[in-house]
Amino acid sequence: MKIEKDEVNLELAAEVSGLARNILQERPELKYCQAVELVKEILKKEERANG
Numbered sequence: 001m002k003i004e005k006d007e008v009n010l011e012l013a014a015e016v017s018g019l020a021r022n023i024l025q026e027r028p029e030l031k032y033c034q035a036v037e038l039v040k041e042i043l044k045k046e047e048r049a050n051g
Contacts, residue, residue, distance in 0.1 A: 016040070 019042070020035035027035070 016043070 016036060016039050019039040020032060023035040023038055024030060024032065030038075
């Protein structure tokens with residue numbers, strides 16, 4: 001599956017990646033994809049709270 005560049009929010013992707021790396025520093029037992037899923041959950045909760 002090819003993802004077009006205009007389909008990706010690069011700013012959001014960078015934020016998620018950075019937060020995932022921070023999580024991995026605190027919880028090295030997690031895999032990167034698990035850290036990304038945690039970040040996505042956190043961002044969704046923040047969005048609902050600020051909704």
